[in-house]
Amino acid sequence: MKCDRSISSGVLVAAGVMLLLGAVAGPTQAADLDDNVFLHGFVSQGYLNTSDNDYLVTRSIHGTAAFTEAAITLTAIPMDRLRVGIQFLGRNFGDTGNDQVLIDWAFGDYRWKDQLGFRAGKVKMPFGLYNEGRDVDMLRTSIFLPQSIYNEKMRDFILAYEGAGAYGNFDMHGVGELDYHVYVGTLNVPDTSTGFWTDIFSSTAQDLEPIVGLVVDDEYGNPAGTAEASFRSMDDVGVTFPWIYGGAVNWYTPLTGLRLGTAAMVGRYNIQTVLRFDVNIPDDPDAIPPNNGVGYHPFDIEVDETHEIDHIATFSAEYVRNDLTLAAEYYHDEFDNNSTRGWYVLAGNRFSRLLSLSVYYSDAEPLGGGNVIRDLEALSLPDYYGWQKDLTISSRFDLTDFWLFKLEYHFINGVALTQPRTLEENLADPMKQHWGMFAAKTTFHF
Amino acid sequence: MNIKGDKERRLAGIIFLVIVASIYPGFGPGVAVASDDLVIIANPDLADSAIEQRELQRIYLGKKTRWEDNTSIVPVMLKSGPLHDEFIEGYIDRSVQRFVTYWRQMVFTGKGMPPKSFASESDLVDFVARTPGSVGYVSTSVNVSSVKKLELE
Numbered sequence: 001m002k003c004d005r006s007i008s009s010g011v012l013v014a015a016g017v018m019l020l021l022g023a024v025a026g027p028t029q030a031a032d033l034d035d036n037v038f039l040h041g042f043v044s045q046g047y048l049n050t051s052d053n054d055y056l057v058t059r060s061i062h063g064t065a066a067f068t069e070a071a072i073t074l075t076a077i078p079m080d081r082l083r084v085g086i087q088f089l090g091r092n093f094g095d096t097g098n099d100q101v102l103i104d105w106a107f108g109d110y111r112w113k114d115q116l117g118f119r120a121g122k123v124k125m126p127f128g129l130y131n132e133g134r135d136v137d138m139l140r141t142s143i144f145l146p147q148s149i150y151n152e153k154m155r156d157f158i159l160a161y162e163g164a165g166a167y168g169n170f171d172m173h174g175v176g177e178l179d180y181h182v183y184v185g186t187l188n189v190p191d192t193s194t195g196f197w198t199d200i201f202s203s204t205a206q207d208l209e210p211i212v213g214l215v216v217d218d219e220y221g222n223p224a225g226t227a228e229a230s231f232r233s234m235d236d237v238g239v240t241f242p243w244i245y246g247g248a249v250n251w252y253t254p255l256t257g258l259r260l261g262t263a264a265m266v267g268r269y270n271i272q273t274v275l276r277f278d279v280n281i282p283d284d285p286d287a288i289p290p291n292n293g294v295g296y297h298p299f300d301i302e303v304d305e306t307h308e309i310d311h312i313a314t315f316s317a318e319y320v321r322n323d324l325t326l327a328a329e330y331y332h333d334e335f336d337n338n339s340t341r342g343w344y345v346l347a348g349n350r351f352s353r354l355l356s357l358s359v360y361y362s363d364a365e366p367l368g369g370g371n372v373i374r375d376l377e378a379l380s381l382p383d384y385y386g387w388q389k390d391l392t393i394s395s396r397f398d399l400t401d402f403w404l405f406k407l408e409y410h411f412i413n414g415v416a417l418t419q420p421r422t423l424e425e426n427l428a429d430p431m432k433q434h435w436g437m438f439a440a441k442t443t444f445h446f
Numbered sequence: 447m448n449i450k451g452d453k454e455r456r457l458a459g460i461i462f463l464v465i466v467a468s469i470y471p472g473f474g475p476g477v478a479v480a481s482d483d484l485v486i487i488a489n490p491d492l493a494d495s496a497i498e499q500r501e502l503q504r505i506y507l508g509k510k511t512r513w514e515d516n517t518s519i520v521p522v523m524l525k526s527g528p529l530h531d532e533f534i535e536g537y538i539d540r541s542v543q544r545f546v547t548y549w550r551q552m553v554f555t556g557k558g559m560p561p562k563s564f565a566s567e568s569d570l571v572d573f574v575a576r577t578p579g580s581v582g583y584v585s586t587s588v589n590v591s592s593v594k595k596l597e598l599e
Binding site for chain 1 (some may be wrong): 500504509510511512518539541543544547550551553554555556557558559
């Protein structure tokens with residue numbers, strides 16, 4: 001089996017430094033640099049392989065170990081009520097994150113009182129039950145969170161905000177507790193070359209191919225349909241978010257262990273890019289009139305658009321008791337009147353110091369359900385292109401207090417979340433409806 | 447649900463049932479019973495002489511950060527051991543692993559730091575004695591004359 005073993009040098013260096021510090025600090029605790037300064041870290045290495053269809057990363061069907069995460073966290077408490085911290089994260093996941101160690105979060109936190117505190121800087125976005133810790137492997141049993149809610153392609157929208165927020169906890173005594181976190185700010189997209197930012201225009205660009213051909217035909221005075229245009233690439237992508245705002249509320253109910261929550265975000269983003277097309281006017285001596293401009297013609301379309309994030313929202317329920325976890329979430333978003341929905345249910349338990357198991361069923365309809373089926377029929381694509389249902393069984397082995405290993409298998413029906421392909425590719429060789437993904441991962445932490 | 451393979455469906459169903467079957471012993475709220483082995487202690491300057499279990503839970507989960515006189519609360523705990531496990535499971539009403547995971551999430555998302563921990567009970571008592579606003583726990587066999595004992599309400 002051919003494997004992609006690219007691991008960024010930066011991530012390796014980060015991993016080595018952390019392991020060394022972890023050995024110095026001891027396996028189960030942070031390195032206390034001072035009474036008020038603390039150092040933590042982790043490094044994870046994974047592998048995934050799909051039976052059919054490329055998913056999450058390109059070339060997943062061949063198996064890939066381009067699945068590495070490493071983080072260093074530094075926290076200080078310089079004075080009463082004030083905490084400051086920063087986390088550097090190196091993440092190599094397929095084609096994203098290579099050789100980049102980024103600031104995952106960095107903010108100051110002033111806790112004026114239990115009911116009201118303030119955060120300013122780059123802050124993990126409160127969204128759903130598990131979004132804030134989505135890159136921290138040791139927080140859960142499964143390797144991948146349910147993609148119906150925690151879609152990797154939507155990562156840039158919900159990972160972290162840069163701005164200011166307010167948060168707090170209300171003890172409502174007989175009615176439980178209420179946590180809240182509201183924020184306003186912007187988003188920063190470190191890599192526009194993959195995921196949502198390429199998908200957003202890939203189908204649109206293909207729809208533009210005949211129009212580009214017509215424009216070139218008109219330019220050279222040829223009959224319509226003479227020129228053959230094909231989308232080549234999307235270049236010089238720039239994304240900015242003028243503003244976003246949102247929040248999350250969690251109610252810890254009087255039933256011990258039961259939490260209900262909701263989160264939402266709205267905003268606006270601007271995208272600039274150049275869509276590049278290859279246009280060929282074939283030589284046809286019998287054409288009437290004779291072909292003009294025979295040969296290759298590059299054609300560019302400059303894009304500068306503003307889009308509304310009408311909302312991205314979740315509704316969540318979680319019950320935890322001892323080592324048992326039951327959870328369910330529902331997701332809905334709307335971008336410029338196009339909507340996506342998804343949901344999952346999950347059960348997990350830690351059976352011993354060594355072994356934890358979980359199973360979840362996730363259902364994603366990223367293109368909006370019923371209308372999509374009609375659109376797929378018009379394109380002669382099968383209906384399973386409009387959904388992705390995922391039954392995942394996960395196992396976690398805590399080998400020591402600071403080292404764990406996971407194995408996971410996904411039984412998948414549908415291809416809505418797979419890596420994009422052209423319409424021609426899909427018609428010529430449709431993706432498999434029923435397929436699977438195997439994943440393994442190990443994590444060291446301190 | 448249309449997941450290909452009866453075998454896969456049966457496997458998932460078995461795992462789900464095993465997980466759910468483990469629910470029954472776990473249901474129901476935990477109620478701390480004042481242990482004969484453990485005593486809650488606080489800095490001598492603390493005005494209160496009693497504490498509710500609910501208050502103790504909120505303190506050790508970082509949700510209650512100030513005493514009524516607005517002094518900063520400084521919770522401390524033991525690093526490990528049977529007494530620590532008894533405190534976390536019986537008084538904080540969490541499994542030890544759940545408690546550890548909770549604070550890992552707080553640390554790696556920047557939302558908080560776990561209580562300071564000590565390898566020995568004597569070191570814990572010394573810290574509580576000299577640190578205003580601190581609260582902790584030790585076994586009843588330890589000399590706690592330098593700190594205040596809190597009754598659990």
